[in-house]
Amino acid sequence: MVAQRSAAGPAPGAFMDEVIAATPGGASHLELCVQCGTCGGSCPSGPDMEHTPRHLFAMIRAGMKEEVLRSNTPWYCVSCYYCMVRCPQEIHITDIMYTLKRMAIKEGLYRESSAADAPDFSETFIDFVNNYGRSFELGLATRYHLRHHPLTAVRKAGMGLGMVRKGRMDLTPKRINGIEQLQAILAKARELGAEDGAISQGGRQ
């Protein structure tokens, strides 16, 4: 379908097409939403979301790109897949939430959402994975919490210390043997993602 562009900006359907194209894994079925609200009713963090998934999908259809990408909804998604198994239209809701996170980062709009810290948690996590091939909880917790929650970092440190004392947290990260192989794979994937925009819209470069 070729959307007709008005002088005011892209046609409403353009944003939905963009979201669908950026969601990998076959048909996401986003365009089939019937606004039944099963998703929002099933969502454990629904009460804390600025828009339920159903609401957000109506906004996507209406082309409200900025409002959608400024919403805290994708960041409050806990990836529990309740909505996805219950959706009568088999919409890949959880995957769409991940797509919206990536788009919000790309457009910089997450900073205006009430979940502005969330991307940095993800980025700190993946930094360790990129450098070591494994996650590193102590590094993640200290870097992220000292930056974003310095006041409560003291209490968090208490838990971290308990983790160390219980032998549940490493003091140094572990690096896999094939880290160079992994980095070559990830670099190639980033390069391909940049070329093939329909598969990857991510990255805050």
Place this chain on the structure above:
Amino acid sequence: MSAKYGYYPGCSLERNAIAYHQSAVAVAPVLDIEFVELDDWNCCGATEYIAIDVLPAYALVARNLAIASRQKLSGGNQNQVVAPCSACFLNLSKVDKYMSDAPRLAANVNTALAAGGLSYKPGSVRVRHLLDIVVNDVGYDAIAAKVQKPLYGLRIAPYYGCLIVRPGFQGAFDDPEYPMSLDRLMGTLGTTVVDFPVKAHCCGGHMTQISEQVALELIRQLLQNAAEYEADAIVTLCPMCQLNLDGYQEAVNRHYGTKYHIPILYFTQLMGLAFGLPAATLGFGKEFVDAAAALNKIGVQPPPKPKKERAGKEALPMPEMAAGGLSHES
């Protein structure tokens, strides 16, 4: 001959969920199964990598699938990989499924893998959760035959969490909303399985880090439900669920003024006890919420505490913050 499976422990089982790893490894020989750890596996990306960059997130997981498909195991179950962590289980099975469904994604992932001399053909690895292997491959009857010390009198709330039952990317082995396999397993061990209507609800996942209030409420609902049914312990099968319910139980009590004291144990730990294995080999003592009372109930001596608890739990080798609103303990 024991049945061999590829074993993908994942980052959590290396350290934070070491009790899960230790107890899984301890019960395996009793169940006549053998784990062959994937060679030089890497992190699955949890719920974070895919939020940042999609194709690298898929390639990250696919490296593990490629390693698994290359690793030849002698004797049955070839190319079956066991993931005890629900998030790892989900990510590995999801990447396989989406690569099968989306040829262009599969082609791009394979181009990336080729940069590291690897490749992965979608559909060639079957990813299975540890609970699935235990209840479906070993089976309840074989497990019952191994029970030497039935855990009579212990009231257990069986907690599944989300990702083991939803959405079932390679086919679900239990109901996505009201699963029963862990209930049956716990019953087989002799425990009294309490009704636990929230058994497949979310533990809050990474919300403890992003918006703690949201997570604390979800954790509170789970603890409250288990408390109402007078459970001695909640049994889990996921490192994230264990950490949230165990590590944040004190935070929940502080926030809501509650007094929950419900130890959060791994199902493999209880299997080990029922099989008569020594508690010391099953990772007990790593939990924050002390399990001694629950263990005493079934006549198990908890392993001695490694060190005397530090006086004043909040005492830290760092200066107290003087900002307003923070309470000071003298």
